[in-house]
Amino acid sequence: MSHHVTAIDINLLPRDPFFATPLGQVLRWALSAGRYIVIFTELIVIVSFAARFTMDRQLTDLNREIQQKKSVVLSYGELEKRVRDTQSKLANYQSLEQNTNLAEVFEKLSTVTPTAVTLNRLGITSSTVTIDGVAPSQSVFNMLIINLQLSPNFSAVTVSKVESAEKNVPGLVFTLSAQTKQADKLEAKKQPPEPVDPTTEKL
Template identity: 30%
Template structure:
């Protein structure tokens, strides 16, 4: 059977080592060593991670530069595209108004009796101004009544009536939506 190994301390413990201050000092020195070693490991890891982070930064910077140059190269095309898009919007608005104007003219033409001749029509947004000639008051009244009965118009007003030559009645109507 092997013999037990004993620790032999040839220096007897001093009174300071046995006191609270001595034991605290011994603990602080031993624990301090471990804290210093741990701190050095953290510093070394931070130093080494710096190389990795620098590499990632350079890769990302080069990617960004590539994308910036691509965007700058496509900038004239994008400006031209936006310009054409704005033109298309303007044309779309004009065509929408034109369709609205043709519908308005068609609806007025349907309500106009054959003896009434339209001489001028002005369409301005939600208002329409009509100049017309009629040979009889009856036909003029029928047209006004038909337009007044149309739900598209909120008001139908006669702005002027004059007697022309050869029994022609000239009148002007204002229609509002």
């Protein structure tokens, strides 16, 4: 014959009536479920601390990379400064060379211009010369044109205007232009070399 054993729990402590009140029920809930909230909060704090540590490490690496790239950029800035200084020096050299060429052109022009010619305006560049002036006679004007054409320093002489001067001023008022020897050299450099026919080459 089998016997059934029944376990009976007897709580001899009296039940506190405080826990039957609303405040007591809230306190009971805080003691039971609140500990899980505390544990969850602590987990969040630990995860946040770990994430902050990772972010600080990434921020340190990023700052180090920025400093390296900043050094590279600063080195490029120094190189750019040197390039600009070199360009400025080249511009000064070119300006000085151009001024020297203009002085040479003016000197060569004065040797072919008759003394009787009056120059009202003279324009000189590295490639052309433009003259506005007055010649006292047709023969003096013709001498100026011939001198320019015969000079090895000028070419392509063009007369754009020639007319009688005012009544009180005898002679001819003229405007002419000519290319300088410098322009001819530049034009020759631009022209490509003529092709060579291989059949005409001598063996």
